[in-house]
Amino acid sequence: MLKDILVLGGTGFVGRNLVVHLLERFGERIMIRVADKCPPAMAFLSQRYKRAFDDDRVEFVQCDLTRKRGRDLAWRREGGGRWDIVVNVAAETGDGRDEALYEKRCAELSAMNAERAGEEGTDLYIEMSTAFVYASSFRTPNDEQASTNPITLQAKWKLKGEEAVRGVKGLNWCVFRPAIVYGMGDRNSIMPRAVCAATYVGTGERMDFLWDGGIKMSTVWVGDVCRAVACAIEDPDKFNGKIYNLADSGNSTQGLINGLLGETFGIDVGFVGRIISNVARIHMDGVVEVANEKHMRPWSELCTKHNISTVLSPYISRELLQAKNVNVDGGKIVEDAGFVYDRERIRREDIVECLEEASEAKLFMRIWEGAGCNGEEEKG
Incomplete structure (x- = not known):
């Protein structure tokens, strides 16, 4: 069955890798719209990513997702209809930014797009958060039940965004909290x-x-982050209402x-x-x-x-x-969903x-x- 997928923030680090992975994994079974304020031509893409964004199954919309007009551009479909799956990997990821910028581009962006997904009856809204929302812990890795005490300003407002997503009435949602993400396309991590x-x-x-x-410094390969998202797309009911850490065992x-x-x-x-x-x-x-x-x-x-x-x-x-x-236990998704990390360290x-x-x-x-x-x- 054909699935229509909206990827918010798709030219960024995780987003560009996600587009490539979804095309390879689902073939002709999907159509993808990428919405981002940064167009592919200005995103310093290598050939691997350029080929993906040039694919006939991918449509790009340039817009500011923090503004209503931008969200309308991202979400509107000719002839009506809804998006089956929405993946939000949009956020301010730079270090040392002003707190108001994180509030707007992390918490507010997540909240407003989750509300839109709830209104339209999306099968699953996937929110990409961060494992930096947990308190610093040396001896015991933080699992999903651990107390939150964000160690960066960006994480503070990503957590606020998470809370807003989980509070949208009638929304089917899933939250991923990746540790330090490494891999091709990285600009701000390793x-x-x-x-x-x-x-x-x-x-x-x-x-x-x-x-x-x-x-x-718990880590996770960007390819495994994308594979976890793809698993949620394949089985929205299994992932609905769940929070999962993403971290290797290395x-x-x-x-x-x-x-x-x-x-x-x-x-x-x-x-x-x-x-x-x-x-x-x-x-x-x-x-x-x-x-x-x-x-x-x-x-x-x-x-x-x-x-x-x-x-x-x-x-x-x-x-x-x-x-x-940053000490994270990424084992719950293995136990609950049978997920297997491709790169364990x-x-x-x-x-x-x-x-x-x-x-x-x-x-x-x-x-x-x-x-x-x-x-x-x-x-x-």
Whole structure:
């Protein structure tokens, strides 16, 4: 049976991967409309994604989903009718933005589009939230029953959006809370650390981060996020009214991820330790500013040298440099729905895959090739 699917925010990181996955998985059984304020021509798409958006089964509508006129453009169908499935992956995902922007582009956007879905009787409205809504927890991974205490402003307003979605009368809904999402198309997750690492290639200097390697950074591959959404599309009744975390079982940490970056780029990596980090905490704003300035200039010089014009940046916000643990249990969807994660942990090959895609899109220079492997070193 043909399903008509509306993807809100479909040119972003998760959205572009979702469009590709749905086309490959469902073939001629679906038609997709993508609604986003950023058109494909301006989204720095690699060829894989360009082909998907050029497919006859995909229609693109440029609009601002926070405005009524934009929502009307996104939702209206010639000849009437409704959307069978609506997937909301639209949100402000940049770090360090003004709180009012998160409120508008996360909470309000989700609430208004969920209300529209309720009015139209959509089979299932899928809300992509974030596992950053949970409190920082080192010892015990947060499952879906854990208390919420968002560790970033973006997560605060994504949680508000979730609550609004769940409160829409008569709406069939499902909420996914992914951990740190990595994979091709990433711009704001692992890639800022990769950009930082690139600036150390050939300098002989060690890349040090605050705190230590034990900080929890639960991960999930973007392909598995898309597969979970596809499972919900296939069986809306099973997923209706459910909240599911999405996280692999790899127990990712800051030490693991930085170690993989060290291996990929052939640089030494380490951490300043908790003693120095606790001293830095008193002057965190200044420390973050100095750290970001340290990487901005050499990154700019690298881009000039390799004739790269890019949206990628080494900037890491104050929120993400705090000693906050993203520690997530993604097992419930396995037990309830029989879902199986394709990638159970992040690997060096996954980082290289991201770099390859970014290079093909002319957003990154190929300076990792031929790099040696260096282990993690820590001091404190």
